Structures are given as structure tokens and as C-alpha cells.
Amino acid sequence: MNPAHQGSTHGDVESDVGRVRIFDTTLRDGEQAPGFSMDRRAKMRMAHALEDLGVDIIEAGFPQASPDDFAAVAEIARTLKAPTVAALARCQAGDIDAAGKALEGARHSRIHLFLSTSPLHREHKLGKSKQQVIDIAAEAIYRAKALAHEVEFSAEDALRTEPDYLAEIFSVAVEAGATVLNAPDTVGYTTPAEIIEMFRYLRANVRGVDKAIFSAHCHDDLGMAVANSLAAISAGARQVECTINGIGERAGNAALEEIVMALHTRRPLFKLDTGIVTQHLYPTSRLLAEVTGQAVPRNKAIVGDNAFAHESGIHQHGMLKHRGTYEIMSPQDVGAKTSLVLGKHSGRHALRQRLVELDYDIDETTLDTVFERFKAVADRQRSVTNDDLVALMGAYEADNETAAVAVQS
Secondary structure, X not given: OOHHHOOOHHHOHHXXXXXXXXXXXXXXXXOOOOOOOOOHHHHHHHHHHHHHHOOOEEEEEOHHHOHHHHHXXXXXXXXXOOOEEEEEEEOOHHHHHHHHHHOOOOOOEEEEEEEEOOHHHHHXXXXXXXXXXXXXXXXXXXXXXXXXXXXXXXXXXHHHOOHHHHHHHHHHHHHHOOOEEEEEEOOOOOOHHHHHHHHHHHHHHOOOHHHOEXXXXXXXXXXXXXXXXXXXXHOOOOEEEEEHHHOOOOOOEOEHHHHHHHHHHOHHHHOOEOOOOHXXXXXXXXXXXXXXXXXXXXXXXXXXXXXXXXXXXXXXHXXXXXXXXXXXXXXXXXXXXXXXXXXXXXXXXHHHHHHHHOOOOOOHHHHHHHHHHHHHHHHHOOOOOHHHHXXXXXXXXXXXXXXXXXXXX
């Protein structure tokens, strides 16, 4: 074992009191999703952005999957300075050795092992008994801990695994040397109440629990990935696995930006924080959209175009009076900005504000006339741009000049 692997502070449980580690798997679980594959150059751009974002652990890929994946993990491991770089591996010797080799240049490395534990997976995927699965996990962890600073063990399909069996295999994992225990909702099946109950059970029943931290990895098949992740955190998980924009297999993973801003915005409730530089969330989201060619949905929380956009006249009036009426967080905190979108639902207050921003001196008579014309334009198109407003004002001023000439003649 490399002497530098001894005494890694990233395995220190005490340093995480009051803090949640962010484990980003955009480059592994996210990249596996149809339509989101990235070449090595794209992966490196994203890896640097994730480092700048302040992610604690970056899962760089699955080295045994392909030579290109191995090369990408190795390059990321050699290049990044601050985060722990993780590589995924099945509990198989070839996978573990490939992960260890790819991570050789990392300043902080982690081998992330996974093995199915639910009755359904044990019978139909593995064809193994309970004891056989435990033995495989222990042997794999022993092998992996000689090749990286840390070993994380994931019990695939944990939320559909018998609680007592899950506690037993996690206990064995700790004894074998795992310092992170991940209980993933692999198929997005659970609810917040159920995941709270499970994590509380595990914290009470896993032997040597003080030597490891618990992690949550939730999928969004029922639309509850972020809610379940936050529930797991409230029940004692101190690592959460997520992706930028919530990309991932099937319906995706828990969205990093949503988890982070929920903890940030509701800090008095959770009393926890992350190391994320939140001002980088929007730029990182847009970078992912650029390198994958997959646009961010307009209504996406935190980073969508509509997240801080307001068209309704009632909302716009409230925003002009006090931002807190309809925004619970500052758009600047995520690297975005507020947008008062002018459309058919907009009112006089928003139109006046925009015209003032365009350096027009607006009295009530002018506003009355221009507002009627604005509404006519807004009914024909989805939004009214600044160019449209300039054209409206130009036409209004021209009409006034014509009327003035007619009066004089």
C-alpha cells in the first residue's frame, strides 16, 4: 500500500460534524444515461467545473467498462487537486484492480464497490445466498482497501433489502475496512418516511457505526429523489450522491443543485451545510448542457430558465415591491439573475419598469396607450422583447408627431 494512503483526512468521521459531503456522480451514473455520454475532453471540462464547484467526491467513471473510461478516470485522478476521485467497481478482482490502477495518480482516491443485496437481486441477478453475498463483499473490500485511500461499499437495491440483513452486511463491510456505507434507492421506489426509518435502523444496528459514515443515493423514478435524499440526511446520512441537473439512469438521480440549495435555504431547519460554492451552480449546469447537447428544462428547479423568471402581473408587482414576495433565495446565490418576462400575463408595473430601464420617460397617459399596444403584441407572441418595446415606443412617438403636425396645420 502506498504510504501516502495512510491517515487520509477524508476518512475522518469527526471532521464532518454539521456538514454533508457532496458525492457527484455526473461523470459515471449520469453519463450512463441515454443521450448523456461524454468523450474524454468533455469529462475533463466537467471534472474541472465540479472541482471549482467545491464537490467533495467526484465519481470519475467505471474503469473496467472500457479503455476510454479507464483513461478518463486516470486523467482526472492525476489532474484534480482538492476533491477525492472515486472509481466504481463491482466486487470482482478485475474491476477492483482496474479501479486501483486508474486511481494511482490521485491525491485522494476512493474505490466505490457495489453488490446487490435485495432478495430480488440475490435470486435473479446473482444467484447467491445471503452468506455468499456477505463473503463476496468482505473479500472485495479487503482487496480494495490496499489500492486506495478509502473504500465505499454500496448495497445495491438497499431499500428493498431486509433491514436486518442490510445491517449485517454493512457491519461486515466496516469490519473489512469500508469507511462509507451507501444505502441506495436504486430503483427510486422508496418514500421519505421509509428512508428515514431505514437510516435510523441502520445507525442503531450496524456494528462499528462510529467508524464509517452513511451515504444516500436516490433515483427519481417516482419523482422523490431529492425529497428522499433530504430525508436520509435528516436521519443521519452525511454523504449524499447526486448529479448536476439530476441526470442519470431512467428518470435520473437526485439533483445536486436542488439538494445543496435546500440545505442552504433551509439551514435553520437542517442545521447542516456543504462545501459547495453555490454561485457556480448555474454555470456548471449550463456547461453540462453544452457538452451533452441536452438542454435544461425551463421549469427545472434552481437552474432552469424559469426558476427566477416572472411573467404574471401580480407576481411582477410583488417582486418590484419586495423580492421576498415570490423568491425564497437570491438568484445571485446560484449564479443566475431575476427576469421579469413581459408577456400576455404581465401588468402595467412591469411594463413601466422595463421602459424606465430602457431610458424612456413615461407618464400615465403614455403608459395607458403603450400598455394597450403592448397587450395586442403579447397576445400574438409568447414574450415581448426589448426590441419589441423600442418598436412600440417608436411607433407611439411617430403617431404623436403626426398628430401634432395635423393640429398645427
